Amino acid sequence: MTGAPIVAPALRDLARLANQLENWLRPRLDADDVRVSGLDYPRGSGQSHETILFDARWSNGGESFERGLVVRIKPTSFTVFHDDLFIEQYEIMRALRGQVPVAEVLWLDEDPALLGAPFFVMQKLTGRVPVSHPSYMKEGWVAKATPEQRALIWENGVRTLGTSARVDPQSLDFLRPPGRTVDGFTLEWERWQRFYEFIAERFALPFHLEAMQQLERSAPASRPEGLVWGDARLGNLMFDDEFRVVAMMDWEQPSLGGSLNDLGWWLFNERMKVADNGGRLPSGWGDAADTVALWREMSGRDTADLAWFEAYSAFKCSCLTVRTMELRDQSPPGGDWASLPIARALDGLLRAL
Secondary structure (H helix, E strand, O other): OOOOOOOOOOOOOHHHHHHHHHHHHHHHHOOOEEEEEEEEOOOOOOOOOEEEEEEEEEEEOOEEEEEEEEEEEOOOOOOOOOOOOHHHHHHHHHHHEOOEOOOOEEEEEOOOOOOOOOEEEEEOOOOEOOOOOOOOOOOOHHHHOOHHHHHHHHHHHHHHHHHHOOOOHHHHHHHOOOOOOOOHHHHHHHHHHHHHHHHHOOOOOHHHHHHHHHHHHOOOOOOOOEOEOOOOOHHHEEEOOOOOEEEEOOOOOOEOEOOHHHHHHHHHHHHHHHHHOOOOOOOOOOOHHHHHHHHHHHHOOOOOOHHHHHHHHHHHHHHHHHHHHHHOOOOOHHHOHHHOHHHHHHHHHHHOO
16 A cells, blocks of 8 residues: 555565575475565554565476565564464464465475574465555545445455354364363463463553453353454455455464454454544444344354453453553553553443443
């Protein structure tokens, strides 16, 4: 998107990277020669991982080939999340290929010797992303679309989210840590409990602790396992020119915790986007009730406990805000993390439980 900033966690010498990738790709492509060009970072999104787009050209047996590729590098310093699921990110994209729209992952290199960290290379897809910086509700191609086009963006996004809820969790058993037999919901809860404890080592977070305790006391009794995308929001979808979903992106925190985690996250993200937009929904956009109805139709899942999952998502996002602000050397007004808009939104959702 023109004008959108680069928000990658780190920047590197792209000319040097091109040379490194050329040498690395040669044996994997069984190529006589490889040339890498067009290296660039995504604009307006991609702040948790270093993700670099590029084009590769090579020859083999006198025949020439060309392909758009992406290298995604494990973060080593700007580490947003507590649990390291970089390998699982690669594995789940490989497992979901053909079930939901994801880019094809091609190679994984766990050796940090070449780029300073493990990385994987995947297919580069063509499309547009509703970026968050600046918000797609205010600027860019979504804001400039007609109401009818925005209705298609919203509908196709929610339909894709609902379809992902139908993925058989038994096909994703590699997401279960070795030796653990507890249900996926418990594993998801424990992950975010660890995250809270991680940030609470450095900051006084009484509001977050109280929120976590209230959520634990009121947790739903029904806990069916199901795929959790982990960052389910419109800004992690790519669309083609007909406003159809090309890919679901950013699978860095997948789990078997149940699909309502994703719907709750989606709703909370939209809630905050709308609040930032002065409380206004873009014309053509479905509201929360429309989203829930369409998701239920596509997924076939019950949404009886949805209010809890949206509050839980708000808790997760509040913890992530503390961590990302820490990484950027930022502090809340007066040092009060509960004063931030995201924490106030969490408080409102907790009061409604």
